[in-house]
Amino acid sequence: MNYPVWEVQGIGLPWVVGIIAIFHVMISQFAVGGGLYLALVERKAIKDGRSDWFPLIKAHSKFFLLLTAVFGTVSGVGIWFAIGLIQPEATSTLIHNFVFGWAIEWVFFLVELASAIVYYYTWDRIPQALHLKVAWLYAGASVCTLVIINGILSFMLTPGDTWLGVAGSGHESTYFWNAFFNPTYWPSLMIRCLVCGSLAAVWALVTFSRLDVEAYGKTRTELIRWTVRWLIPAFILMPIAFLWYAAMIPATNKHLLELGMATIGSGAFTQVTRIALLSIMSSATIAAVAYLFAYKYPRDFSSGHAIAIVGIALAATASTEYAREAIRKPYVIGSHMYSNGVRVHDVDKLNQTGFLTQSMWTPTGAAVTDVQRGKAMFAGQCMYCHTVNGYRSMKHFLEGRDAKAIGNILTMLRQNKVDSPYHAYMPPLVGTTEEVAALQTYLLTLNQAAPAGSVARK
């Protein structure tokens, strides 16, 4: 309401953040797990007197540095740009609460980046023991960045009752620690740590599978087998971590998963469930290929297989992140702000005084038509998730519906009754009855099949 709306047709606003975030998460979690991996693999090489491992670890650290410090950093900045444009209200709320959290994260990030560069460029230049210390410095700093960002990300799903009790009072940031160590903080951290370890292995397999079987036969086998072991903690503890996480999320969000489970047969309301199941399937595939193939037959494990595992890991990351985001519906900040930026405690006020009247970016004046006002309603409340003719296309949803049918849906969305099928995952429609009628008029223009004259005003 306080900000203009960025219009993205085709893939829609959610996927602008989604695409950047999926790649960023995949790389940044590799940065955390990979840091620990480098420290531990170097430690093992020193301990076991395996100087033949050093050039191979160095090659991996070059790949690691390029991927994490370049792509990870650029995509991280990309997320800031994207969320600032797409969810300005939510971003503003997060900044107001967590500005110091982020400041601390950036300090750690700076240490992480600097130590990654020092680590790579000091191979063979400083004593091995000191080099290992640099690896530990990097690993420590990168784990700290995760420890902090996890507080902010998990806050968005479960801000916690204490913070929600003061939300909107102007004193929110005084409850920083309550918001930070929110109900899902620890299970979420556990899941992310396990994923980080797995991603470290997935990427390291790419490096080591590329080694020539003839030239590096035994070393290649040892490194691949040692790397596969990094997947074990995730595949033993992940189910426990997920159950813990599921136990901590609020009943309303859990309902979304249960609704998906209950209706998976008919395929209705199951996007989150389907994706959650895909996440399990792709993770199981990684485990199966890693053990039955990479571990048992490392000589036959080629770089093509390792890259395919990266592809599946990307699918696993994408589906897990999607499920995590989707389970938060209909909120962007749990029980505080709906996914279209409308605050829960503003709903009644907006219904009485109007949505457009509160917006600084809508056309005003007597010459403004109903269609224009309806379009502004659409942009302000629907376009966060829908597009006109692309992702979650409005044209597709409204196909064949006349004014009355559209009106009924809008009424249902505005009433937002608990037993409505949309209640679980869509925000309520807010605004005066005139504004809702204007939205109906606009939506009808998208639906060319319906007769234009049949617009009913309530």
Place this chain on the structure above:
Amino acid sequence: MSKIYDYLDERLSITELRKFGEKKTVPLHKYSFWYYWGGISLLCFLIQLITGILLMIYYKPGPDAYNSVRAITYDVDFGWLVRSAHSWSATIFLLSVFVHMFSVYFMKAYKKPREFGWWSGMALLILGLLFGFSGYLLPMDELSFTATKVGLAIPENIPVVGHAIANLMRGGLEVSEITVQRFFAWHAVVLPLLYLPLLMFHLFLVQKHGNAIPESEEAVPVAQRKTIPFFPNFLLKDLAMWLFTLNVVAVMASLFPPDLGKMADPLGPAPVGVHPEWYFMSSFETLKLIGRVITGTIGEAVGITIFTLGMVLWCLIPFYDVNTPGGLKGKRATYFGLFCLGVLLVTTLLGYFVG
């Protein structure tokens, strides 16, 4: 465990089979990746077989076709998933068959003694395309109805026998529920009966002659060529590929299930955006382009003739590309292959983005 093994071994000669598998080798070189595409298409075929049987439990050909697909999609538990997996595995099946065909072509695996492998493969491709064409109509929504109507108008232009062929396929002058009945019989009975023995023959030939190697590898002295045992090494690699493919099918099927449009109305206007399935887009677009140069029925007849001739040449390539001194014919065959691949890609893209 060993007792069970011994019991089975005495009766089924498992050890003999295993030893055979261990002795049999598969070449290992930089183009080995292309060996997996036949296996991928086999997996997709098996998925279609299983999901097809499941769909058959609820599908009703004839006047109830649309409503039964509607019920499968919206009422039957997991019906949407089975239908979607059937559709997506068909797409990935044809895609992998095309990749397999071109990789066989460019590896020159059609040469003596593998000619029958090539011909049986071509027959399997044609049957595969007929599976696609007959299956596409079965939901009987307006898009599949109109696309089939357009598709069946093509053979109508074949001189002399065109009408008879089209009417025979349609079961009358128009696409109707009788056509659905016929297509279903083709899709679920006739084509599988033809396909399965041919597939067995194809696999037998692959087993008999082993994997062909590309020319670059042939230049390497035999002693320096690398191989891996079929069992367990290659089989494991093949199974890993199957697992990856299964993931792709699962992701596509669960996230992008096919739509079911409105019920077909023979008297209604054609829906917007009617186009053939992607694997027919190239031939459809080529006929359209030829039709622009030579207009009218003659144009279509010329188009079909050129197309048929091209297919015949493609099938007869083993007779042309025999080992000649200097390898001139081999080079020409490769250029012909590249030309065909180019035409296929360009006309498909034209069909989607220009046509």
